[in-house]
Amino acid sequence: xxxxxxxxxxxxxxxxxxxxxxxxxxxxxxxxxxxxxxxxxxxxxxxxxxxxxxxxxxxxxxxxxxxxxxxxxxxxxxxxxxxxxxxxxxxxxxxxxxxxxxxxx
Numbered sequence: 001x002x003x004x005x006x007x008x009x010x011x012x013x014x015x016x017x018x019x020x021x022x023x024x025x026x027x028x029x030x031x032x033x034x035x036x037x038x039x040x041x042x043x044x045x046x047x048x049x050x051x052x053x054x055x056x057x058x059x060x061x062x063x064x065x066x067x068x069x070x071x072x073x074x075x076x077x078x079x080x081x082x083x084x085x086x087x088x089x090x091x092x093x094x095x096x097x098x099x100x101x102x103x104x105x
Contacts, residue, residue: 024084025075026077026080027080027081027084028071028073028077028078028081030095032071033081033085033095034095034099034102035071035099036043036067036068036071036073036078037095037096038102038103039067039070039101040063040064040067041103042103043063043067044063047086064078
């Protein structure tokens with residue numbers, strides 16, 4: 001999976017916050033979250049890599065926001081879902097492997 005800047009930045013930002021809430025109803029459904037991650041990866045493949053890392057971070061943020069708008073979701077819901085999976089590393093790895101497999105085919 002090439003450069004995963006959005007995921008890395010999201011993990012970094014989410015890591016600065018406390019534990020995730022236990023409200024599963026507030027989370028993005030697994031299949032939708034997987035589709036979002038696939039869309040992020042596809043968009044990253046199409047975008048040109050930038051040398052300026054600050055510019056890249058801004059572009060990644062815009063990319064994430066545009067994808068979430070397509071799913072009618074907020075960044076906070078995305079972050080809560082990401083925290084949920086960070087707290088469950090085995091499930092996160094399964095999900096990322098499914099994303100990788102989807103992109104390979």
